[in-house]
Amino acid sequence: MELAKWRNNTLQEPMDEFDRLQDEINKLFDWTYPSNRGLFDRSLSPAVDVVETSDEIVLTCDLPGVKKEDLDLSISRNVITIKGEKKGEQKKEGSRIFRKETWSGSFQRTLSLPETVDPDKVEASMKDGVLTVKIAKREEVKPRQISVNVK
Amino acid sequence: MSAQEMTKRRRCIQPLSEIREEDHKVVIRIEMPGVSKKDLDIQVENDRLKINASRSGKQPEGTYLVRERSCADYEKVFTIDETIDRDSIEAVMNNGVLELRLQFKKEVQPRRIEIKGS
Numbered sequence A: 001m002e003l004a005k006w007r008n009n010t011l012q013e014p015m016d017e018f019d020r021l022q023d024e025i026n027k028l029f030d031w032t033y034p035s036n037r038g039l040f041d042r043s044l045s046p047a048v049d050v051v052e053t054s055d056e057i058v059l060t061c062d063l064p065g066v067k068k069e070d071l072d073l074s075i076s077r078n079v080i081t082i083k084g085e086k087k088g089e090q091k092k093e094g095s096r097i098f099r100k101e102t103w104s105g106s107f108q109r110t111l112s113l114p115e116t117v118d119p120d121k122v123e124a125s126m127k128d129g130v131l132t133v134k135i136a137k138r139e140e141v142k143p144r145q146i147s148v149n150v151k
Numbered sequence B: 001m002s003a004q005e006m007t008k009r010r011r012c013i014q015p016l017s018e019i020r021e022e023d024h025k026v027v028i029r030i031e032m033p034g035v036s037k038k039d040l041d042i043q044v045e046n047d048r049l050k051i052n053a054s055r056s057g058k059q060p061e062g063t064y065l066v067r068e069r070s071c072a073d074y075e076k077v078f079t080i081d082e083t084i085d086r087d088s089i090e091a092v093m094n095n096g097v098l099e100l101r102l103q104f105k106k107e108v109q110p111r112r113i114e115i116k117g118s
Helices: A014-030 B003-008
Strands: A048-052 A056-062 A071-076 A079-086 A096-100 A105-112 A117-127 A130-137 B016-022 B025-031 B040-045 B048-053 B063-067 B073-079 B084-094 B097-104
Touching (some): B048 B097
Antiparallel strands (some): B048 B073
16 A cells, blocks of 8 residues: 555646646657668668758768678669678687677668759768768759840 | 867767777777778877877768768777786777777786796
8 A cells, every 4th residue: 555645736626637648648649760760770770961962962871890892882763772781890719898889780771862863973982981972963953053144 | 178178179979889808908999980090199198098089071061851970079088907008009990990909018918837847
């Protein structure tokens, strides 16, 4: 049996209890999965930045310790997929691990880019564990400057 | 620390690391994507091993559609004990991963003892 002090403030405001319940139920509907978790994305998926400039889309991805050969990049229309394997250190005989915050294994990330990208003009480079992919926008959507001669 | 110094100080984050002992060495791997060799500063001060790294890669101009990466600098301090030989710390930077190899001092390394006898 619990010996808790009986609080009679519900008695004074009986509708407060209903309001609280309603809030709880509303919260249930508002709760969603984080948007970056797709079907293939894991909690270990690498962090990505996507920046749109006037004539291209720049995607940057943190992939420390991933070799260029272990990376597979594909694009179809405006959907880009980064696949690869992050190989951890080979465990040697007699080695003892004291701390491990890093992860290793295969990963995959699929992102849909704006419809304006040109899938034929993709440039990718890897430097210091950061993958940079530049996807040009289609010519017709690039801002153009037309000079008008005023007579 | 003065107010001016405070503003000069950039936001720092702790990089992810892995520490293991093998072949009588302590090997520390630190993941620091976006850091090249010249951005690194490693210092040993008494029993502290300080690693500072700035990200030279500049932020692209434009509107962010997705932003998950951190642009802060890296800072990490390890405490090393007296068994580590301060003069033989090796550091290798490769693909955004810094590997530090810390040797034990001669006197704490296992030593094979010759058995003399006829």
